[in-house]
Amino acid sequence: MKKIILMLMLSAAVFSCKNSEEKNNETEEVTTENVDQIQTYKGDFINSEGALVLMGPNYIFGVKRDVVSDELSKKVAAVKVNDYDMVGVVVRGVVTKNTDKESDWEEEITIKEIMKVNEKPSEVDIKLNESEKKK
Template sequence: MKKIILLLMFSTVIFSCKNSEEKNTETEETTVENVEKILAYKGDFINSDGAMVLMGPNFIYGVKRDLLSEGLAKQVEAVKKNDYDMVGVIVKGVVSKNTDKESEWDEEITIKEIMRVADKPSEVDIKLNETEKKN
């Protein structure tokens, strides 16, 4: 009789330990899913006609408006020479699907940290020559 009771107690301990391990695994998985991926992005920033855009070599993101992005816009404004100048920046942020119906961008970046703002505007890829019209 003692052996049966001992066997029941031993099996109860083993099953209860196994259940607690499964619960811990589930908790870790949900925690990992909720973590935002904050990455560094290097690109050209422009704030024109109310739209903020970060454009890199292989991406174009709309920039979510908040205090940090407004601060970046002010820093870039000090460097720009005209309204359509783009300024090189390095920022840390989170890219997500755009839920704003009015915005044209598929993805938007929420800036978490401004790492660097260039001293001068970026070089233009295509330069247009403007000539005066002669009557």
Template sequence: MKKTILLLMLSVAIFSCKNSEEKNTETEETTVENVQKIQAYKGDFISSDGALVLMGPNYIYGVKRDLLSEGLSKQVAAIKKNDFDMVGVIVKGIVSKNTDKESEWEEIITITEIMRIADKPSEIDIKLNETEKKN
């Protein structure tokens, strides 16, 4: 009788430990998944005609409007020399599919942290030379 009770208690303990391990694994995976979504992005930020854009070497994202992105826009506006200047920034954010029907961006970034803003506008990749018209 004692052996049966001992065996029964031992099996209950083993099954309950196994169940709690599965729950901990699910929690860890969910946490790791959320942390992986927040990444640092280095690129040029432009705010023109109400559009906020972050352009990197191999991506272009629309920027979701919120208090943080509006603050970044104001800081960049103080550095820009004209409306079309872009300013180098490093931000942390989450990139997601765009659900806003009015916006044409496929993916948008929600900025979670502003890490660095350049002191001057980015250099222009292509310069257009204007020539004088001769009469």
């Protein structure tokens, strides 16, 4: 008898809970339909001359400007030594086709969560050796 009552109470609790999500015009809420689209991306982030870019081992995305990308830019700026330094980050976001005609990026990432920002800039793949001019 106790098992039946426990099962009835448990099923009533489960069915009485409602997941009601409202969409706000200013911020896009995560719904059950686009949860699968949010993925984790690890790469180098750069904010140079107004362009926000996330570059990984096999992708390069333009980054959509919003509150989260502005926060990431501030965190990366605190780590950078010069304007062209790239900083390793781990973010979660949604990648979509870029509809902005003025942008050169085919795909754009909307960052939903900043998971990690490295404490120092990434190592440069190619270093240019500058030699002194001979007189």
